[in-house]
Amino acid sequence: MAAIEVENLTKRYGARTAVDSISFSVGEGEIVGFLGPNGAGKSTTLRILTCFQPASSGTARVAGYDVFTQSRQVRENTGYLPESTPLYTDMRVRAYLVYRATLKGVPRRDRREYVHDAMARCDILDVSDRIIGHLSKGYRQRVGLADALVNRPPVLILDEPTSGLDPNQVRDVRDMIKEIAGETTILFSTHTIPWVEQVCERVIVISRGRIALDGTLDDMRRRVAPWARVEFRTSLDARPAVESVQLVPGVAFVENLTIGTRTSLRFLTAKADLAACEARVRAALAAQGGTFEDVRVHEAVVEDLFTSLTRGEAEEPAATDAEVLA
Amino acid sequence: MSRLVALVRREFESYVLNPVPWVLTFFFLLLTWFFFALEISGSRGYPVRVTYTPVFVSLDFILMFLMPLLTMSSVADERSRNTLETLLTAPVQDWQVILSKWLGTFLFFVLMLFPTLVYWLVLRHIGEPIGKPDPGPIATAYFGALLLGGLYAAIGIFASSLTENALMSAFLSFFLLIFLIAVGVLPFVQEASAEWVRLAATYLSPHDHFEAFLRGRIETKGLVYFGSTTALFLFFAVRSLESRKWR
Ligand SMILES: Nc1ncnc2c1ncn2[C@@H]1O[C@H](COP(=O)(O)OP(=O)(O)OP(=O)(O)O)[C@@H](O)[C@H]1O
Ligand SMILES: [Mg+2]
Numbered sequence A: 001m002a003a004i005e006v007e008n009l010t011k012r013y014g015a016r017t018a019v020d021s022i023s024f025s026v027g028e029g030e031i032v033g034f035l036g037p038n039g040a041g042k043s044t045t046l047r048i049l050t051c052f053q054p055a056s057s058g059t060a061r062v063a064g065y066d067v068f069t070q071s072r073q074v075r076e077n078t079g080y081l082p083e084s085t086p087l088y089t090d091m092r093v094r095a096y097l098v099y100r101a102t103l104k105g106v107p108r109r110d111r112r113e114y115v116h117d118a119m120a121r122c123d124i125l126d127v128s129d130r131i132i133g134h135l136s137k138g139y140r141q142r143v144g145l146a147d148a149l150v151n152r153p154p155v156l157i158l159d160e161p162t163s164g165l166d167p168n169q170v171r172d173v174r175d176m177i178k179e180i181a182g183e184t185t186i187l188f189s190t191h192t193i194p195w196v197e198q199v200c201e202r203v204i205v206i207s208r209g210r211i212a213l214d215g216t217l218d219d220m221r222r223r224v225a226p227w228a229r230v231e232f233r234t235s236l237d238a239r240p241a242v243e244s245v246q247l248v249p250g251v252a253f254v255e256n257l258t259i260g261t262r263t264s265l266r267f268l269t270a271k272a273d274l275a276a277c278e279a280r281v282r283a284a285l286a287a288q289g290g291t292f293e294d295v296r297v298h299e300a301v302v303e304d305l306f307t308s309l310t311r312g313e314a315e316e317p318a319a320t321d322a323e324v325l326a
Numbered sequence B: 001m002s003r004l005v006a007l008v009r010r011e012f013e014s015y016v017l018n019p020v021p022w023v024l025t026f027f028f029l030l031l032t033w034f035f036f037a038l039e040i041s042g043s044r045g046y047p048v049r050v051t052y053t054p055v056f057v058s059l060d061f062i063l064m065f066l067m068p069l070l071t072m073s074s075v076a077d078e079r080s081r082n083t084l085e086t087l088l089t090a091p092v093q094d095w096q097v098i099l100s101k102w103l104g105t106f107l108f109f110v111l112m113l114f115p116t117l118v119y120w121l122v123l124r125h126i127g128e129p130i131g132k133p134d135p136g137p138i139a140t141a142y143f144g145a146l147l148l149g150g151l152y153a154a155i156g157i158f159a160s161s162l163t164e165n166a167l168m169s170a171f172l173s174f175f176l177l178i179f180l181i182a183v184g185v186l187p188f189v190q191e192a193s194a195e196w197v198r199l200a201a202t203y204l205s206p207h208d209h210f211e212a213f214l215r216g217r218i219e220t221k222g223l224v225y226f227g228s229t230t231a232l233f234l235f236f237a238v239r240s241l242e243s244r245k246w247r
Helices: A042-049 A071-076 A093-103 A108-121 A137-149 A167-180 A193-199 A217-224 A238-246 A271-287 A302-310 A319-325 B002-016 B019-043 B059-071 B076-080 B083-088 B094-126 B135-161 B166-182 B195-204 B206-214 B220-246
Strands: A002-013 A016-027 A031-035 A057-062 A078-081 A155-159 A185-190 A202-207 A210-216 A227-234 A252-256 A263-270 A293-299
Touching (some): A002 A042, A016 A042, A016 A057, A016 A210, A031 A042, A031 A193, A042 A057, A042 A155, A042 A185, A071 A078, A078 A137, A093 A108, A093 A137, A108 A137, A108 A167, A137 A155, A137 A167, A193 A302, A202 A217, A202 A302, A210 A217, A210 A302, A238 A271, A252 A302, B002 B094, B019 B059, B019 B094, B059 B135, B076 B166, B094 B135, B094 B220, B135 B166, B166 B206
Parallel strands (some): A031 A202, A078 A155, A155 A185
Antiparallel strands (some): A202 A210, A252 A263
């Protein structure tokens, strides 16, 4: 049985559709990264899964319970770290965690032990008597994490657990997640792929409220293997350059990398077609009176797929883009 | 049960650990002292022994200002600081959250009332003929004060549950309270030809009900009034918290 099962989940805010009929499932003990740019609908989905908001339509089950009809059981079995890590800033760390453990139904005799464990896991034992409002952002994030796992729930839902952390702390969170992996199902949202690559093997990419990709990283590495990433500079302005390169057959995911005055672009193309494609791009730019220079070719990596998928919200994917994803 | 206890404790602590409620307590005592002194000095030998009126005579008025300020952040701040999200995604029920907020406020209000017992001693000290405090009426006066505070707290929490802006919440409960208190004296209500309109308006206002308690009487009418209105506003507050589910 899957720990999280989502079917045709839709959330509308008035006329705006934040989550558009998404379906996915997360197996027991699996760790899954939920990836997407700002406004993609990650937090909205996670709020529905934790019973904070209802969906407009569709169903979701967490730990075997329906989020709408069995909200209480879902909440008993889910640890949740909301996006902004809300905490009572006037309380002390230990008192807060004891309070949360009580709310989550941890029996009185186990509370001390559970709270101590959670603090040890998140490495906050040394601040256990400090007032939460006096802690740094990173430590608050850890308190939020300790809260999420204090009752040892089978499912953890973490909304951007690493936002606002320094690289060392990011590594700590990664280690902590790895440590509790196996016993616990974890779904976490994030913006960055390198971090996902360190923590888990599976990602779900959401973009504009729809699932853009769902699969293992291995699978995605295989997908990008036949593709190359081409970066170049041109004497044209960015806009006309992007527009003309986009029309070249065999070019996918054109992106504008320009910083400063020299226009710099990149695109993906099939390795097999590389030389011919470069010639076509050169010709297309030349037709506009532009140059094609400083050309660098790399192996495409998984991150290219994500940045490509999640760039410019309004643009429609080109035909070749779909080919990359197929 | 232990959940409710934990919630109430947290609520009570949120008052105790913050400076604003204490500032309000200070003003509360200052105002009650002011009205107390005014009454005593104006009574010129008129015996107040059977009542506790001087202490609480303006309580419904004083609380009209203080209670909105005391309760303004109870739900509104949880909303604006997103702690409502952590709170409601724990396995607690909406009614438990509202009830605990009300109980926590109520407990702090009891704490606020405590120092007013000093006036009892003052009355005893002044002695005959002005002060000869009777335990009976004093007990009913405090009972009435608790009922009054409970109702105001419920209204304040309801207002706080409607918004994420604490100041807005204070204004809202202030106007609700003004309306409730003043509905009996509104000109068009007074001039209403139908007898029942005037009766209903007087019944809606807490003033007369409270006054009965001050005079040493426990009236069923008053108990029903405070019980039902308090429950009604708490019910509204629960519904308003639930409303996130159909927005
Ligand atoms: N309460 C709300 N009322 C109206 N629209 C909302 C509300 N909450 C979210 N939205 C909209 O829903 C969309 C998805 O928002 P969501 O917060 O789920 O994105 P996200 O993927 O978490 O983004 P981020 O990476 O910035 O956290 C956005 O367009 C947002 O404006
Ligand atoms: Mg978000």
